[in-house]
Amino acid sequence: MNMLRQLNFLSASASGHMRDVLLDRCKPIGVFRRLSIQRNYNLIFKNLYYSSFVCSETLSVNINRLTDNVLRISKHPTLRHTSLERELTDAIAVSNDDPSQLCSGPDCVALLGIALRCVLRKNGRNAISQYHLNAALRLAYSPTLFANTDLYKNSLLWQASNPPYKVFSL
Numbered sequence: 001m002n003m004l005r006q007l008n009f010l011s012a013s014a015s016g017h018m019r020d021v022l023l024d025r026c027k028p029i030g031v032f033r034r035l036s037i038q039r040n041y042n043l044i045f046k047n048l049y050y051s052s053f054v055c056s057e058t059l060s061v062n063i064n065r066l067t068d069n070v071l072r073i074s075k076h077p078t079l080r081h082t083s084l085e086r087e088l089t090d091a092i093a094v095s096n097d098d099p100s101q102l103c104s105g106p107d108c109v110a111l112l113g114i115a116l117r118c119v120l121r122k123n124g125r126n127a128i129s130q131y132h133l134n135a136a137l138r139l140a141y142s143p144t145l146f147a148n149t150d151l152y153k154n155s156l157l158w159q160a161s162n163p164p165y166k167v168f169s170l
Contacts, residue, residue, distance in 0.1 A: 018112070019108075021059070022059070022103075022108040022111050022112055023099035023100055023103050023108065024099060025054075025059040025060060025061060025111055026061075026099065026103040026104075026107045026108050026111060027092070027095070027097075027099045027102060027103060028061045028063060028066065028088070028092050029045075029048075029061060029066065029103065029104075029107045030097075030099065030102035030103040030104065030107070031088065031091050031092050031095050031097075031102065032045075032066065032067075032070065032088055032091075033045055033104070034091075034097075034102065035087065035088060035091050039087075041074075041076065041079060041084075042074070042076075043070050043071075043074045043076065043079075044070070044073045044074040045070060045073075046073070047073060048069055048070070048073065048107075048110070049069055050107075050110040050111065050113075050114060051114060052065055052068075052069055053065035053066040053068075053069055054110075054111060054114050056114050056115070056117070056118040057118060059111050059114065059115055063085060063088060063089055063092070064085060066088075067081055067084055067085045067088060068081065071084070106134075109130065109133055109134055109137060110130060112133065113128055113129075113130055113133045116128050116133070152168065155167045155168060156168070
C-alpha cells in the first residue's frame with residue numbers, strides 16, 4: 001500500500017479523525033481488559049508486543065495473536081487459549097460500548113506508532129519509539145486546552161502571589 005493510500009485509509013472514519021480510527025481498532029483490546037476484570041482472570045496487559053497482533057497496514061487486531069500475547073505475559077495456568085479466544089470474540093460481537101470509555105491511551109498510542117512506522121517506513125534504529133511518541137503527544141497539548149486545567153489556574157495563582165516570577169506566557 002503506498003503512503004498516500006495508507007494516510008487516506010488511516011484518516012478515513014465517520015468523523016474524519018485519526019483518533020476515532022485508533023479507538024475503533026483498539027476496541028478489542030479494551031473489551032479484553034474489561035472481560036479480564038469482569039471474570040477475575042487477572043490477566044496482565046503490560047508490555048504487550050503490539051506488532052505481533054496488529055496489522056501495520058490496517059491496524060486491525062488479530063484476536064488469536066492478541067490472546068496468545070496476553071496469555072504468554074500473564075502465565076495463567078488454568079485458562080485455555082481456545083475458550084478464552086471464543087469468549088473474547090463473543091464479547092467483542094455484543095459490545096456496544098463507547099470506545100473512548102473502553103480503550104486505554106497507551107493502546108491507542110501503540111497503534112499510532114505502528115501506523116506511523118508503516119507510513120514513514122521507519123524501522124530499526126530510526127524507528128519512532130513508544131517513549132518518544134508519548135513525549136511528543138504530551139507536548140502537543142494545545143495552549144487553549146491547557147488554559148482550562150487546574151494546573152494552569154493554580155500556577156497563575158502562585159505566579160500572582162510570587163512576583164516577579166512568570167511561569168507561563170500563553
